[in-house]
Amino acid sequence: METAQENRLNPFLYLTYLLEKLPQLPDPQDEKALNALLPWSPSLPLICRVFTPTK
Known part of the structure; x- marks a missing residue:
């Protein structure tokens, strides 16, 4: 789970x-x-990703 978090x-x-x-x-x-x-695969669906707003 740590690796998942590290990969956003x-x-x-x-x-x-x-x-x-x-x-x-x-x-x-x-x-x-x-x-x-x-977790670092670019083919994972967007639903799994965490997006942070840009400033």
Whole structure:
């Protein structure tokens, strides 16, 4: 969860996303598919991200 926060993700929404996606993976050992779910992956949906207003 710390890594999720460091990557500007909402930990609850990120964990929810993971728990929805992981069981649906055709091959749970597919490195490419797993890399797309890591907290620093640019392919994570915007709903998982935390946006801070700019000044």
